[in-house]
Amino acid sequence: MSLLVATLAVGLVFAVLxxxxxxxxxxxxxxDITADGSFPLGAAVTARMLKEGADPWTATLAGVLSGALAxxxxxFIHTRFKVNAILSGIxxxxxxxxxxxxxxxxxxxxxxxxxxxxxxEETATEWLGRxxxxxxxxxxxxxxxxxxxxxxxxxxxxxxxSAFLRTELGTTMRATGDNARMVRALGTSTDRMIxxxxxxxxxxxxxxxSLFAQMQLFADAQMGIGVIVxxxxxxxxxxxxxxxxxxxxxxxxxxIMGAVLxxxxxxxxxxxGLDANDLKLVTAVxxxxxxxxxxxxxxxxxxxxxxxxxxxxxxxxxxxASA
Amino acid sequence: xxxxxxxxxxxNKGTANEVRALDGVDLELAEGSxxxxxxxxxxxxxxxQGAVSGTFALDAGRIVVAGRDVTSWPEHRRATLVGRVFQxxxxxxxxxxxxxxxxxxxxNRRNLRSLLPLSTxxxxxxxxxxxxxxGLGLEDRLDDPIxxxxxxxxxxxxxxxxxxxxxxxxxxDEHTAALDxxxxxxxxxxxxxxxxxxxxxxxxxxHSMQQAxxxxxxxxxxxxxxxxxxxxxxxxxTLGEGDLLALFSQMRxxxxxxxxxxxxxxxxxx
Ligand SMILES: Nc1ncnc2c1ncn2[C@@H]1O[C@H](COP(=O)(O)OP(=O)(O)OP(=O)(O)O)[C@@H](O)[C@H]1O
Ligand SMILES: [Mg+2]
Numbered sequence: 001m002s003l004l005v006a007t008l009a010v011g012l013v014f015a016v017l018x019x020x021x022x023x024x025x026x027x028x029x030x031x032d033i034t035a036d037g038s039f040p041l042g043a044a045v046t047a048r049m050l051k052e053g054a055d056p057w058t059a060t061l062a063g064v065l066s067g068a069l070a071x072x073x074x075x076f077i078h079t080r081f082k083v084n085a086i087l088s089g090i091x092x093x094x095x096x097x098x099x100x101x102x103x104x105x106x107x108x109x110x111x112x113x114x115x116x117x118x119x120x121e122e123t124a125t126e127w128l129g130r131x132x133x134x135x136x137x138x139x140x141x142x143x144x145x146x147x148x149x150x151x152x153x154x155x156x157x158x159x160x161x162s163a164f165l166r167t168e169l170g171t172t173m174r175a176t177g178d179n180a181r182m183v184r185a186l187g188t189s190t191d192r193m194i195x196x197x198x199x200x201x202x203x204x205x206x207x208x209x210s211l212f213a214q215m216q217l218f219a220d221a222q223m224g225i226g227v228i229v230x231x232x233x234x235x236x237x238x239x240x241x242x243x244x245x246x247x248x249x250x251x252x253x254x255x256i257m258g259a260v261l262x263x264x265x266x267x268x269x270x271x272x273g274l275d276a277n278d279l280k281l282v283t284a285v286x287x288x289x290x291x292x293x294x295x296x297x298x299x300x301x302x303x304x305x306x307x308x309x310x311x312x313x314x315x316x317x318x319x320x321a322s323a
Numbered sequence: 324x325x326x327x328x329x330x331x332x333x334x335n336k337g338t339a340n341e342v343r344a345l346d347g348v349d350l351e352l353a354e355g356s357x358x359x360x361x362x363x364x365x366x367x368x369x370x371x372q373g374a375v376s377g378t379f380a381l382d383a384g385r386i387v388v389a390g391r392d393v394t395s396w397p398e399h400r401r402a403t404l405v406g407r408v409f410q411x412x413x414x415x416x417x418x419x420x421x422x423x424x425x426x427x428x429x430x431n432r433r434n435l436r437s438l439l440p441l442s443t444x445x446x447x448x449x450x451x452x453x454x455x456x457x458g459l460g461l462e463d464r465l466d467d468p469i470x471x472x473x474x475x476x477x478x479x480x481x482x483x484x485x486x487x488x489x490x491x492x493x494x495x496d497e498h499t500a501a502l503d504x505x506x507x508x509x510x511x512x513x514x515x516x517x518x519x520x521x522x523x524x525x526x527x528x529x530h531s532m533q534q535a536x537x538x539x540x541x542x543x544x545x546x547x548x549x550x551x552x553x554x555x556x557x558x559x560x561t562l563g564e565g566d567l568l569a570l571f572s573q574m575r576x577x578x579x580x581x582x583x584x585x586x587x588x589x590x591x592x593x
Contacts, residue, residue, distance in 0.1 A: 164438075166440065166441065167436075167437070167438045167439060167440060167441065168427070168428075168431070168436045168437045168438070168439055168440075168441050169436040169437060169438055171420065171424050171427070171428060171441050172428060172436045174417070174419065174420060175417040175420055175424075175425075175428055178417035178418060178419045178420060179414070179416065179417040179418070181409075181414060182414065182415055182416060182417055183399075183417075183428070184398045184399045184402065185376070185398075185402055185406075185407050185415070185485075186402060186428050186429050186432050186484075187399050187400075187402035187403050187432030187433050187434060188399055188428075188432075188433070188434050188436060189397065189399045189434055190399070192434070
């Protein structure tokens with residue numbers, strides 16, 4: 001049971017990550033690999049700030065802002081120098097690897113002081129005693145405090161993001177991914193929208209990294225590897241769960257469910273004997289399957305009338321009804 | 324109102340694919356006038372519009388809108404003065420956004436977008452009234468993703484969106500070319516009404532000789548990146564579809580002549 005609670009908590013932290021990827025991938029159609037650098041960046045900055053004696057809120061905020069800067073760097077390289085978006089992300093991700101080592105001063109940095117979760121863990125222990133039972137199994141009360149914290153963080157980000165995407169600015173961002181030419185014709189610089197959007201996306205990713213570090217009590221230079229693929233898996237699984245909807249709130253709910261579900265599946269698979277070293281390979285295959293699968297299945301359903309490969313990936317553009 | 328001075332644009336300069344798309348265009352459009360642009364494929368009509376809307380940087384020349392030199396303004400900044408409707412009926416709207424969201428972005432043209440909610444009840448009522456005018460039953464579909472609508476419906480809304488802020492200049496690039504005859508007729512009727520109301524200085528490209536003969540108060544024929552013919556006033560009113568077709572065969576024949584000969588032939592139409 002403790003394993004389930006811990007898995008859910010990690011799943012919720014990764015839901016925050018998934019919301020960042022939702023923004024870059026679903027809103028802008030950019031699979032922004034900067035995430036692989038901004039996730040450990042958020043973790044590193046937070047761990048370092050905590051080490052220097054900052055309070056957890058400041059340390060977390062610093063982590064979030066560092067992610068926003070990383071996203072701005074990618075957006076700036078992409079829009080100002082017309083460098084391909086993915087290549088811009090690769091450049092920044094690579095640079096961040098060194099930055100992260102510099103920030104931590106070594107390849108990993110333990111967190112020995114109180115974190116954002118500490119007060120919650122203490123309160124839970126105060127209320128429930130050291131250990132309590134959930135569904136008839138013993139669970140450390142501090143784990144429940146941790147779960148409450150991650151749940152609050154994920155819900156907060158989800159509600160804020162879905163409200164934001166409905167404001168004038170947020171709607172202009174969605175329009176930029178949908179029809180950039182129209183946005184320019186309506187008076188807004190799409191370059192600025194892309195820089196802002198990638199900044200926000202990576203701020204969320206870094207927030208997830210910061211929470212993850214505070215949860216496992218260390219930051220590590222390697223912890224970002226494959227984060228983008230995990231985020232994509234969550235978003236894509238999520239959109240399969242909620243169906244081909246256009247509503248922002250459902251898309252966001254889908255991404256959260258996708259992240260938690262995927263994390264659970266991973267925990268179960270490892271329990272059943274999956275070698276943790278094979279995890280990234282399996283994740284990549286799952287993402288490929290989720291992208292190609294639905295179109296392929298539909299193609300089979302149509303009696304192989306047409307080649308249907310990549311339908312799901314291009315489905316977003318299918319919003320054109322004919323006269 | 325809208326002035327183009329010796330505007331030049333060559334695409335793919337210095338390569339085998341070099342195209343002189345605009346070859347020294349001088350043009351001045353009076354406030355509130357409606358100019359129709361015709362010309363063969365590739366004669367530079369869309370490039371002319373792109374020069375005004377700022378889609379690309381000019382090689383030479385100046386663009387002046389409402390007394391302001393906008394030559395160095397980026398595309399989005401010019402949008403505060405210039406409204407556009409493209410040939411592709413899907414190009415002017417964002418399919419994932421609802422009709423109301425599309426109209427909201429169009430009704431408030433600016434670079435700095437706020438964190439305020441997109442629409443108020445009053446504004447929605449205003450848009451509903453506008454949509455009712457089109458007569459396509461769109462007033463009940465404010466919250467539908469606009470991608471669900473047909474090309475004709477979307478083009479009609481794009482036209483509304485382009486004129487919503489009464490821009491000083493309105494650019495229409497073959498905006499009915501991709502529509503079926505009935506939708507095209509509807510959109511043209513709407514164009515006449517909206518142009519009259521917004522009093523925007525209008526530059527409209529068309530391949531329809533009927534539209535060219537009946538609409539606007541001035542007609543320009545483009546040929547090889549230059550203004551080949553420019554008629555207005557009484558001359559424009561008496562110009563029939565037949566004359567325009569004759570003009571086109573003339574321009575095609577001219578392709579074989581050199582520029583001097585073009586000048587001689589041009590004299591016949593003055
Ligand atoms: N972005 C571009 N890059 C390269 N060449 C271009 C570009 N845009 C236009 N051209 C070329 O410039 C010339 C003028 O094109 P333009 O689109 O202005 O013609 P048009 O009069 O609008 O033609 P149509 O009636 O077919 O729309 C053409 O030869 C075209 O191939
Ligand atoms: Mg054209």
